[in-house]
Amino acid sequence: MKNYSKQREAILTVLSQTDTHPTANWIYEQVREIIPNISLGTVYRNLSQLSQDGDILSINVGDGFEHFDYDTSPHAHLHCKKCGCIHDARLENDPLAKVAKKTGFTPETTIYVAYGICQNCNTNN
Amino acid sequence: MKNYSKQREAILTVLSQTDTHPTANWIYEQVREIIPNISLGTVYRNLSQLSQDGDILSINVGDGFEHFDYDTSPHAHLHCKKCGCIHDARLENDPLAKVAKKTGFTPETTIYVAYGICQNCNTNN
DNA sequence: CTCCGTGCAAATACTTTGCAAAGCG
DNA sequence: CGCTTTGCAAAGTATTTGCACGGAG
Numbered sequence: 001m002k003n004y005s006k007q008r009e010a011i012l013t014v015l016s017q018t019d020t021h022p023t024a025n026w027i028y029e030q031v032r033e034i035i036p037n038i039s040l041g042t043v044y045r046n047l048s049q050l051s052q053d054g055d056i057l058s059i060n061v062g063d064g065f066e067h068f069d070y071d072t073s074p075h076a077h078l079h080c081k082k083c084g085c086i087h088d089a090r091l092e093n094d095p096l097a098k099v100a101k102k103t104g105f106t107p108e109t110t111i112y113v114a115y116g117i118c119q120n121c122n123t124n125n
Numbered sequence: 126m127k128n129y130s131k132q133r134e135a136i137l138t139v140l141s142q143t144d145t146h147p148t149a150n151w152i153y154e155q156v157r158e159i160i161p162n163i164s165l166g167t168v169y170r171n172l173s174q175l176s177q178d179g180d181i182l183s184i185n186v187g188d189g190f191e192h193f194d195y196d197t198s199p200h201a202h203l204h205c206k207k208c209g210c211i212h213d214a215r216l217e218n219d220p221l222a223k224v225a226k227k228t229g230f231t232p233e234t235t236i237y238v239a240y241g242i243c244q245n246c247n248t249n250n
Numbered sequence: 251c252t253c254c255g256t257g258c259a260a261a262t263a264c265t266t267t268g269c270a271a272a273g274c275g
Numbered sequence: 276c277g278c279t280t281t282g283c284a285a286a287g288t289a290t291t292t293g294c295a296c297g298g299a300g
Binding site: 087 | 242
């Protein structure tokens, strides 16, 4: 198979089994439990290619880390300024799709991010 | 006035007079035409504080640069993978606002980014 | 005199890249 | 065997930070 490798397989497996939106480094540490001598560079290389191919989503919330998401369907990301968590929120449709097309723009991927305070941080303060 | 400075004033002026979504470095170069000996660190410090205060928008499209926007109203950003441009698209309402609240999340800022090919690159290829 | 923002430059840290070795077909 | 991917480590680079200085009131 094209682009197949044990490493890439393991990265996808790890990514598909988490609800969080991990960083490259987090993924690296998880994958090392499967392939102990995998290198961080390899993780970066694969994540970069996977997101370019549209197989995974790259999300940048501005916290200095690139986050990745196995779920490539259009959905919103709620990023808490306090605890830094990122939660998903389902979207009925893809609001940007139509707006973009109206301006002659051909969208391939859409990323929605809301910044604010999550439910947990709201109640615990 | 609190937090006032010639430097911050100049940064806001530059930012308010462009349609683009400039990077810190671009702003730095522009502001230097007003204040020749301003330092890059100062530009970063001010931009960071302004976006924290909600006076400007920080947009991260994943190209390795932080982009800034004087327009803080909810609107979409169309980012072309080919030429790297970022265009605005007006939004009727703020689709995320309601969805977020439904999950107990208190949104303060919402960022919409669509990745794809812009009209220019579409027709010129 | 006191405080806060600045300028300068060094430091930080995420991510990328070069290259030789290893793996798949 | 040829081509792709890996591991390792070094390099690259956007951004942050420490500290002494200077301006505003």
